[in-house]
Amino acid sequence: MLQKIILRDQIGSWLQEQLLSGTLQNGEKLSLVDISKDLEVSVTPIREALSQLSRAGIVETIPNRGFFVPALSAKEAQDIYPAIYALEKLALEQSTVDSELLTRLRHIQTKFEHATNKEDAVRFDLDFHEILISNYENKVTANILRDLKIRVFFYELEYMNSKNHKKSSETHLKIIQALEVGNKSKACRLLQQNWETSAEFIEKHYANNPSNL
Secondary structure (H helix, E strand, O other): OHHHHHHHHHHHHHHHHHHHHOOOOOOOEOOHHHHHHHHOOOHHHHHHHHHHHHHOOOOEEEOOOEEEOOOOOHHHHHHHHHHHHHHHHHHHHOOOOOHHHHHHHHHHHHHHHOOOOHHHHHHHHHHHHHHHOOOOOOHHHHHHHHHHHHHHHHHHHHHOOHHHHHHHHHHHHHHHHHHHOOOHHHHHHHHHHHHHHHHHHHHHHHHHOHHHO
16 A cells, blocks of 8 residues: 555656656646656556546546546636645644754745745745644545645646745745744644635636636
8 A cells, every 4th residue: 555655656746747847748648658667667556556646636537548637727726725725724733843843844944935946946835834744643634635735736836936935935934933932823824824825826827817727
């Protein structure tokens, strides 16, 4: 079971890299042979992992045609962001916050703040959120969040311009400061605000650029 989860995560990361490099486009068919070659894994477990990712909405299965990278859509963004912040708030509420966690948050926040391109900024941003709930013990919910964030990565690339990068960085710092003084409820409110800001931007982005749908 663990090996299947690891392979699923590997394929999720592979999809991110292929889309970022321009090798794959949203809406394009996935080649099991190419994934097998790049990850040095046989086709059969890759097909199983893609089926899992399909159930999570990260890839799309079209009968008799194969697996595809889903196109981005306003409807999906409207569905995915509230799910993420609801689950992440729950995870933070039920997590232990200790000095080690705060140190790790400060460290990744520094990387996020000084990221020089939007791809790195999004990666560090998602790393911040991953560390934030790393003490959460409900692995089922944690895995659902991990899958959602593989998909939201591509929406966040639309969001992460210089202005929004700064805005997110400021919110991250406020979250850390709230946790440092033991005000977890404030940190949870800021966390939801952080995701809602992204969601509002994406909604306006698609409303103003219908050709991107």
